Amino acid sequence: MRNEPTITPEQVAEHGLTEDEYQTILNVLGREPNLTELGIFSVMWSEHCSYKSSKVWLKTLPTEAPWVICGPGENAGVVDIGDGKAAIFKMESHNHPSFIEPYQGAATGVGGILRDVFTMGARPIANMNALRFGAPEDDKTRHLVSGVVAGIGGYGNCVGVPTVGGEVNFDPAYNGNILVNAMTVGLADADRIFYSAAAGIGNPVVYVGSKTGRDGIHGATMASAEFDDATEEKRPTVQVGDPFTEKLLIEACLELMATDTIVAIQDMGAAGLTCSSVEMADKGGVGFDLDIDKVPQREAGMTPYEVMLSESQERMLIVLRPGTEAQAQAIFDKWQLDFAVVGHVSDSGRFTGRVAGEVVFDIPVRPLVEESPEYERPWVEPKAPAALAPVTAAMEHMAALKSLLAGPHLSSRRWVWEQYDQTVMADTVRKPGGDAAIVRIHGSDRGLAIATDCTPRYCRAEPRQGGAQAVAEVWRNITSVGARPLAITDCLNFGNPERPEIMGEFVGCIQGMGEACRTLDFPVVSGNVSLYNETHGQAILPTPAIGGIGVLDDLERHADLALRRDGDNLILIGETAGHLGQTIYLRQLLNRGDGPPPPVDLTVERRNGDFVRALIAAGRVDTCHDLSDGGLLVAAAEMAMAGDTGLDLNGPEDAGFWFGEDQGRYLLAVPEADTAEILQLAEQQQVPAQSVGRTGGEALTLNAGAPISLAELRRAHEAWLPDYMRND
Amino acid sequence: MKARVHVSYKNGVLDPQGKAIGLTLANLGFEGVGDVRQGKLIELDLAESDAAAARKSVEAMCEKLLANTVIENYAIELEED
Amino acid sequence: MKARVHVSYKNGVLDPQGKAIGLTLANLGFEGVGDVRQGKLIELDLAESDAAAARKSVEAMCEKLLANTVIENYAIELEED
Amino acid sequence: MKASVIVFPGSNCDRDVQVALASAIGGTPDTVEMVWHGDSEMAKTDLIVLPGGFSYGDYLRSGAMSARSPVMREVVARAEQGVAVLGICNGFQVLTEAGLLPGALLPNAGLKFVCRDVQIRVENSQTLFTNGYQQGQTLRIPVAHHDGQYFVEPETLAEMRERDQIAFRYCDADDGRAANPNGSIDDIAGVFNDRKSVLGLMPHPERAADAIHGGTDGQGLLNSLVSALS
Ligand SMILES: Nc1ncnc2c1ncn2[C@@H]1O[C@H](COP(=O)(O)OP(=O)(O)O)[C@@H](O)[C@H]1O
C-alpha cells in the first residue's frame, strides 16, 4: 500500500465522521486508513448513504403485498401491474444542490431518479415533481422557482419522458431550504427485472456512460450537512447535467438488457463509484477488484480519492457474463458512450483499488456496510396542538373562494407544468391539472395512475396525523380517477435529526404513514430520506412527500374532475364536520395556523374510497374530484372551471362546511336519472352521501346568492403564478 | 462605454455542449480538435464613462445575475465607445 | 493554438435573451444599461500551429456547423499557446 | 406506401410518430422503417420523417448537429428527387439547418419551453400533407418546444407567401392567451418548400392522433400522406 501521511483528527472531522465512528474504522481495518479509505468510509457512512438516523424507523413501514415484486433495498421498487408487466418507481430529493444552483440542481435530480429506474430494466414513462419553496415575499423565492422549474423541464423534456404531475407549496419555513423531490415511474416486463447483486468470481466489472470528472466530490456529505453562512462561501461543486448523454444511456442500457449479458447493474448516484461498487459487492457477498486507472477520466491527474468520490452524472456500473464484453461494447460504441472494463468480481470479500498495479485502498466489504453506524436518536413526543380558537368567517364565501383561488396556495400551477413536456411518448391520458395523472401502458388499453402529495402544515401540527394524511391523500387521488392504488414511494424531508423535537416529528410521521399503508393496503416499495434541512437552527416543516401509483384495468372507465354535462347532481361523499383547524382558509384569510389538523379515519377513508372506485370501474361515474386543500367550495370550483360548466350549490351557511378540510371526501357529478340509485347504494354501504348542487350555466352560485362567472374565477385562478413570475 | 462579459464553466465542471460540439466536429472530419468549451458572451452598452466605475458595476451585475459563481467564471472587458 | 469563435445574432434578429437580461438588470436597480446582446463564445484547442491554416479550418467549422449564417454572424480570434 | 423515420441520437418522438403513421397506414408499427442517423444507406421509401426530440441535446443550436449527420446527405438527395419529407418539431429545426426549408428556428420569445395545445389554421390544403383538411380549417394540436420561433428574412417571407409555402399559422387561442406561443414571424407554425414536397412544422400531429390524446386533429395530416402516397 502506498505510503500516505497519517490521518489527523481534523481530517476525520472534515469527513463528517465522529471519533467513535473513526474508532470503528480502525477496528474494521486493524490499522489506520489512508486518505482514500477515509473518504470511502465517510461517504458510505454519511447520512445520505447509510440512513444511520432513520434506518431503525424505516424498518417499521409495511413493504409487502402480493403484488410487490421488489420492495425497498434495490434502486427502486417494483410492483406487478398485471399482463406480465411491472411498474418500477421511486422518488428522490435534490434539495441542497437545487438551493445553490437551482437549474442544474433540479436537472441532475431528475437525471438521478431516472437512472434509479432504468437501471432495473424499466423504460421510464413518467416523471413527477414535488416542490416546496419559501414565502413568495422572500427575496430568493422567485429566482429559485424559475431555475428549478426550468431545470426539471430542461432535463426531462430532453430525455423525452413526460412530466405528468406534481405539487408546489410556498411556506416561510422553506426560505433557506427548498425541497426538490423528483419521481420517475418506469415500465418493464415482470420477468426481465435487473438487480444489483454482483455474482460470478472473475466476471468483468464494466463502467459505462460519461467520463469521471472532479465534480460533486463530497456531494453525499454535503447533502447530509446543515447549511450555514459559510456554505455559500465554500462553493461546493454542483454537477452539470447532460440529459443528452442520459438519453443515450437509457437507450444503450435497454438495448443491452435485451441481450443475455448482464449479471448485475447499478447506477452511480450519490458517492459514485464507491457506493455502487460496495453495494453490488455486498449484496452478492463477493469482493470487487478495481483498476482505478482504467476508469474513463475527463481530467488529467485525478487522484484515486477523487475518482472514487466523484459524483459525475450519467454513469453506470455493470457486471457482465464472462466473454460478453465485445458484444456489450459494440452497443455502447454505437451510442458513442464510454465503455471500460475497470475490474473484476473477486472471492476475497474485499473492496480493493489499484493504480498501476499498486494497491491504493483495501477494505473488507461486509463491515464497510454492516458496521456502518445506526443511531437510535433520542426523540420527544410532539406537543399536541391546542384546540382551535373560535373562527368567524373572514368574508362572504364567494369572495373568500375567489381570494383563495387567486392566492399562492391554491392558484393554478399551469405556469409550471407548461414548461414540462407532458405528452411526449404519446401515452399521456390525463395531464397535470387533475387529481392523478394517467399514463397508458404502451400498446394496451390499461393505464397507470400517478400522484404525489403531502400537507406539511398538518405534519407540523400533529406528525402522526400528517403522515397518515399524506398517504391517504395519495390513495384518494388515485382512487378519484378510478384506479386501484398499488404502492407508494416516499421522500422524507426533515430537519436535523440530532434534535429530539425533529426526531419526534420524524417518528410521528413514520408511524402515521405506517398505519395508513397497512389499513389501505398500500405498501412502501422505495424511498429516500433527506435530513438536516435547516438553516440557522430553523427547520423546514416536516415533509414526508408521498408518491403513489395505481392501475386502471380499462382506460375507457376512468374519471376526471371536469364537469361534463348540464343537469348533473353534485354528490358529496364522506362526512363533513366542518373541520377548520390548520386549513388554508384559516391560514390565508385569517392569518392563523392553530388547531389540530383534520383527523384521518383510515377505515372510513378506505370504505369511502372503495365505494367511489367501484362506481367508476362499473362505468357509472365519470366525473370525480377528491377534497383536499381549501375544502368543498374550492373543489367544486375546480370542477366547474375544468369543465367550463357552472354550478348551483346549496348547503349550510357556515364556513366550516364550505372550507373545512375533513378527510376521506369526494365530489361526484351524477346524471339526474342515476342519482337516487347511487345515493341508495351509498346508504346501503354506510357511506355518507348528499347532493350539494346541480351543474349548468356559466357561473357558480351559492345558496341563491350573487353568481360569480367562471370566466372571472378562471382569470383569478390562472393569474397569480404568471403575475408573480413575470420578471423572473 | 461598452462591456463584454465572458461567462464560462469553471474548470472541472462538465460542459456537455462543448463535448457534443467536439464530437460532431470529429464526425464531420475535422482533425486535431482537442477540448471544446462553449460559453456565453454578453455585450452591454453602458451610460457610465468612467472605466473603474463601469467595471465595478459590471462586476456587481455578474455576481448578482450574469454568472452563477458556483459553477461559472466570468471575465470582463471594457471598451471606450 | 487556441481559437475563440464569437457567434452572435445578426442585426434584425430578435435577441430575447439579451432583452430579458436588460430588463432584469433594470429591475435589480442597475441604471444606465442600454442595449444588451447575448452571444456564444466557443473555445477550441487546435493541434494546428500555423495561424493561416488554423483560421481557414476554423472558418470552415463556422460555415459548416458553429454558426447558422441565416441568423448569425461569427468572428474568429486565434491565440498562440 | 413505405415510410421511414430517421433516428438521431436524442430523438425522442421517433416511436410516437412510428406508431401514429403505422396506424394511419393500417399496419403494425414495424411497417414503418426506422433508420439510424449513422447509416448513409436507406431503402427505397415514399416518405421520410424527421421526428421530434432533442437530437444532440439541442446543444449549440437545435437541429444543427443532426443536419450534418451522414444520413442527412441521403435525405437531401432524396428530397431533391421529390421524395416527401416531413419534419416535426426538432425535425423542422433539422430541415431548416440542412437548408431543405427556408428560415431558422430561434428560442421562443418567452425564453421558456412551452407545452400546450394550440390552434393552427390550414393555409394550403392543396398538398400531399394537407389534402385531408379544408382550406382555412382550424386544428387543435399540442406544441412542446423551446426553440420554435420561426424567423425568415422579410424578402424571403414575401416570396414564400407568393408561392403558398406557408402551411399552418397559429390562430384563435380559445383560452384568452396569445395565439402565437413562441413569437414566430407572421404567426407561422409550419412551412413547405417551393415544391410542397417538404413540410416542417412545430406542432406534433402524432400527439393528436388517438382518442386517448383528447383530440385527433393531427390524424388528418397522416391520412393525407397515406392517401397521396399509397
Ligand atoms: N410541480 C408540478 N409539476 C407538474 N404538475 C403540477 C405541479 N404542481 C402541481 N401540479 C398539478 O396541479 C394540479 C393541482 O395540484 P394539487 O393542488 O397539489 O392537487 P391535489 O390537491 O389534488 O393534490 C395537479 O394535477 C398536479 O399534478
Ligand SMILES: [Mg+2]
Ligand atoms: Mg386531488
